[in-house]
């Protein structure tokens with residue numbers, strides 16, 4: 083039986099224009115983390131990265147948050163100071179809780195284009211100084227639940243929805259869904275009322291339905307020439323921040339298949355003080371993180387100082 087959902091509408095639309103990031107020679111479409119959309123509690127950053135060798139993210143530290151890396155093309159090799167190294171490829175996801183400290187490098191694993199999404203999710207104060215490694219997970223594409231209904235295929239990258247559950251359970255709870263939608267299809271996705279939520283469009287043209295009757299066509303990616311989902315020739319990628327409500331209805335209003343993610347999470351509601359790769363609650367804790375990193379202690383024990391350099 084159809085029910086009337088109180089639908090979330092778009093309250094902010096931000097274009098992630100491609101930018102050079104750091105000194106690694108790579109380029110990112112920065113969604114959350116740019117000046118117009120600094121943060122969306124509990125989310126700190128969303129980068130759609132596009133990296134070719136020899137560029138990459140050489141040794142750098144993290145403290146106080148977690149990263150979810152989802153590969154769209156090619157692969158990425160992850161090596162950290164907890165003695166862990168792994169490689170993820172297209173469709174795989176890697177979830178790393180840095181907790182009190184990790185130093186790692188993230189480098190392209192294949193010749194050619196290596197593309198993916200990296201989402202930074204904040205940790206509550208209670209979890210910021212946990213030991214890393216124990217909440218560390220990779221998920222191969224084959225283990226990511228996927229369902230197709232009425233022209234929409236949904237993969238549950240993190241969390242649960244539509245009755246499907248990913249084995250990746252984050253604190254705070256987060257739902258991270260990857261949608262592939264045929265032209266004309268629409269899908270309604272319930273989202274817990276008090277969670278913050280946003281859509282990031284990778285390719286295609288989507289509209290967020292304001293209510294059952296109308297489709298407010300928000301995104302006309304007219305300059306996107308999508309030959310196939312891999313080679314989006316160009317395209318200003320859009321972040322759609324969603325307002326209050328209990329669900330969102332997204333319709334593919336273009337002629338091509340649409341590819342987008344819907345990410346939602348419970349806000350933490352604590353003060354955030356961020357300095358590059360350190361995300362804490364107070365400036366003193368940031369100073370301590372810098373001190374610990376400089377002295378290779380409290381989680382940065384194996385920081386190979388020589389090769390460690392900040393990407394600010």
Ligand SMILES: Nc1ccc(F)c(C(=O)c2c[nH]c3ncc(Cl)cc23)c1F
Pocket residue numbers: 103104110129131139142151158188199200358359360393394
């Ligand atoms: N501090 C700081 C500053 C700048 C950075 F670029 C990074 C960083 O590593 C990344 C930013 N986006 C990314 N997407 C994908 C991957 Cl694999 C890594 C990153 C970082 F940590």
Ligand SMILES: [Fe+3]
Pocket residue numbers: 139142144149186188
């Ligand atoms: Fe990193």
